[in-house]
Amino acid sequence: xxxxRFIQNFRHSRGVLFASADLGAxxxxxxxxxxxxxxxxAESVDLTTLDDEKDVLFxxxxxxxxxxxxxxxxxxxxxxxxxxxxxxxxxxxLKLLLEAGVTAFLRKPLxxxxxxxxxxxxxxGYRRVRAMENQxxxxxxxxxxxxxxxxxxxxxxxxxxxxxxxxxxxxxxxxMQKRLGIEEFCANLCSRDxxxxxxxxxxxxxxxxxxxxxxSTDASHIDDGGGHDGHAGPDVRKRx
Amino acid sequence: MAKLRIPxxxxxxxxxxxxxxxxxxxxxxxxxxxxxxxxGSSVELQPVIGNPGGQIARYASLSESMLNDGLRHVVGCYxxxxxxEIIPLFEKADALLWYPSHYEGFESSPNVIYTGPVANxxxxxxxxxxxxxxxxxxxxxxxxxxxxxxxxxxxxxAIGSGGAVVAERYFPVGNLDFDQVIEAIIAARPSYIFxxxxxVSSYQFLRDLRAACTKRGINxxxxxxxxxxxxxxxxxxxxxxxxxxxxxxxxxxxSSIVSKENTAFVHAYAARHPERPIVSADAEATYLAVKxxxxxxxxxxxxxxxxxxxxxxxxxxxxxxGVVRIDPDTMHASxxxxxxxxxxxxxxxxxxxxxxxxxADPYLIRRSxxxxxxxxxxxxxxxx
Numbered sequence: 189x190x191x192x193r194f195i196q197n198f199r200h201s202r203g204v205l206f207a208s209a210d211l212g213a214x215x216x217x218x219x220x221x222x223x224x225x226x227x228x229x230a231e232s233v234d235l236t237t238l239d240d241e242k243d244v245l246f247x248x249x250x251x252x253x254x255x256x257x258x259x260x261x262x263x264x265x266x267x268x269x270x271x272x273x274x275x276x277x278x279x280x281x282l283k284l285l286l287e288a289g290v291t292a293f294l295r296k297p298l299x300x301x302x303x304x305x306x307x308x309x310x311x312x313g314y315r316r317v318r319a320m321e322n323q324x325x326x327x328x329x330x331x332x333x334x335x336x337x338x339x340x341x342x343x344x345x346x347x348x349x350x351x352x353x354x355x356x357x358x359x360x361x362x363x364m365q366k367r368l369g370i371e372e373f374c375a376n377l378c379s380r381d382x383x384x385x386x387x388x389x390x391x392x393x394x395x396x397x398x399x400x401x402x403x404s405t406d407a408s409h410i411d412d413g414g415g416h417d418g419h420a421g422p423d424v425r426k427r428x
Numbered sequence: 429m430a431k432l433r434i435p436x437x438x439x440x441x442x443x444x445x446x447x448x449x450x451x452x453x454x455x456x457x458x459x460x461x462x463x464x465x466x467x468g469s470s471v472e473l474q475p476v477i478g479n480p481g482g483q484i485a486r487y488a489s490l491s492e493s494m495l496n497d498g499l500r501h502v503v504g505c506y507x508x509x510x511x512x513e514i515i516p517l518f519e520k521a522d523a524l525l526w527y528p529s530h531y532e533g534f535e536s537s538p539n540v541i542y543t544g545p546v547a548n549x550x551x552x553x554x555x556x557x558x559x560x561x562x563x564x565x566x567x568x569x570x571x572x573x574x575x576x577x578x579x580x581x582x583x584x585x586a587i588g589s590g591g592a593v594v595a596e597r598y599f600p601v602g603n604l605d606f607d608q609v610i611e612a613i614i615a616a617r618p619s620y621i622f623x624x625x626x627x628v629s630s631y632q633f634l635r636d637l638r639a640a641c642t643k644r645g646i647n648x649x650x651x652x653x654x655x656x657x658x659x660x661x662x663x664x665x666x667x668x669x670x671x672x673x674x675x676x677x678x679x680x681x682x683s684s685i686v687s688k689e690n691t692a693f694v695h696a697y698a699a700r701h702p703e704r705p706i707v708s709a710d711a712e713a714t715y716l717a718v719k720x721x722x723x724x725x726x727x728x729x730x731x732x733x734x735x736x737x738x739x740x741x742x743x744x745x746x747x748x749x750g751v752v753r754i755d756p757d758t759m760h761a762s763x764x765x766x767x768x769x770x771x772x773x774x775x776x777x778x779x780x781x782x783x784x785x786x787x788a789d790p791y792l793i794r795r796s797x798x799x800x801x802x803x804x805x806x807x808x809x810x811x812x
Binding site: 193194195196197198199215218219221222223224299300301304 | 515519534535536537538757758790791792793794796797798799800
């Protein structure tokens with residue numbers, strides 16, 4: 189898994205405060221200013237323009253709250269990093285903050301000495317969750333498309349009399365040369381005939397690997413999206 | 429006009445493990461109190477002395493006692509751990525702590541005035557000097573706590589791709605056995621050694637390193653000098669004559685600064701404390717804190733914290749180190765960075781200095797990159 193870069197300097201970022209007027213936000217505003225940030229009330233911000241690289245939401249859990257308003261459709265992460273402001277520690281309020289996707293919290297009354305830590309943990313926690321969500325979505329897509337890899341391996345085994353390991357290695361090599369993920373490459377191959385393997389595939393010999401040699405069976409490529417794929421032969425066999 | 433008599437807490441360890449430094453802070457505070465009271469000004473400071481002896485728990489109990497007695501202003505603390513321990517008490521009582529030591533930054537309490545330097549005033553100038561004048565590879569050795577950890581992180585970031593940290597080694601505070609790490613340093617041959625050891629550990633390391641290099645015929649000062657942001661004049665005496673010279677230090681104050689104000693300060697300090705070593709940066713920062721407090725009290729005409737805070741940011745002090753003022757945004761002091769090299773007579777030769785005071789940037793928002801370093805380079809190991 190790639191290393192997640194973390195943000196440590198919040199200069200030029202903007203805090204967007206969702207709170208009633210009762211919340212004394214002076215400490216928050218003053219401390220954010222020391223960190224090179226500004227603070228705006230949510231009522232003065234067009235929420236459709238939020239930038240998750242620059243904006244940070246501060247959500248007061250003691251006010252009426254609709255968590256789904258903060259979360260993108262089909263996602264568990266909010267529109268931008270969110271920090272909960274906790275007054276009443278009742279589970280009902282904490283649950284709403286959790287559902288809104290907060291990744292750090294500030295306790296009321298707000299203290300200057302806790303705000304940088306909340307920002308650091310909240311923003312970087314959000315980035316970690318967002319990266320994991322993106323990775324999960326990518327893995328789900330690849331899992332769906334994996335059947336095309338199986339189809340292509342089978343076709344190549346039948347067309348050339350290779351073992352499944354050799355066929356898989358050739359497909360990987362060819363996808364590397366095309367700078368495509370192996371699933372996408374195989375999906376393209378299979379879609380030539382409407383995505384259905386036909387009887388004619390026994391003579392399957394697409395131009396993409398017509399010039400492949402035995403040397404191309406090097407299985408050490410890393411651009412296949414995961415460490416296990418380099419040793420996927422038995423897995424392919426099983427599924428075959 | 430009636431004098432304003434203000435009790436002021438002096439919460440400094442005049443004995444304990446880092447007393448060489450904190451003792452000089454204590455002397456700087458007393459000198460400033462004497463000068464304020466002898467000046468005939470409208471304010472008389474009444475020192476209330478608490479000596480925590482370097483014990484964290486004592487800082488809290490003495491602070492509570494001072495605050496319960498109604499004190500609104502306390503000058504004190506050397507280590508960050510002691511400061512962190514008592515800040516909640518000051519915030520709760522809405523009193524003001526005047527913190528006179530260099531520290532690692534990333535703090536800006538509304539109940540603290542910071543008169544010592546932060547990283548953009550000591551570490552960044554040091555890295556710039558070392559990279560240009562000494563070399564690009566560093567071996568980091570430090571006491572295993574926040575001062576060393578955070579400084580080494582900033583050092584790596586400041587060096588960037590133009591150099592390398594070949595190793596980071598940490599030792600318990602008070603450790604005196606450095607034979608193995610000295611062997612590792614000599615084998616690695618870095619351009620310089622970045623030292624964040626404190627107190628007796630630092631003195632022992634410097635002596636042992638010098639002895640080991642001399643034994644092997646290595647000119648340590650020329651081939652791999654030791655650099656730090658802390659070494660001060662009283663500590664050179666503690667190191668002793670065999671190894672006190674040739675160390676590079678970044679500081680906003682050296683006793684060798686040539687100015688009318690500094691000459692007066694050095695002489696007054698020596699006269700007030702004839703039994704003590706000469707002044708240090710920490711003594712000057714503490715002297716400065718008390719002077720700023722007195723000026724702010726004079727202008728405010730009251731000990732009220734909000735009024736004193738407002739007044740202090742309007743003061744401009746011609747301090748021994750140069751012009752100093754408090755930034756109202758961060759309540760940190762603008763100070764003048766300098767790089768010095770220790771000499772055989774227990775002082776520092778000033779190699780370079782900033783042409784003007786530098787504003788403090790406690791969160792490094794003006795210098796540090798948006799993204800931190802993702803991966804550690806070199807060898808990181810906590811020695812036990």
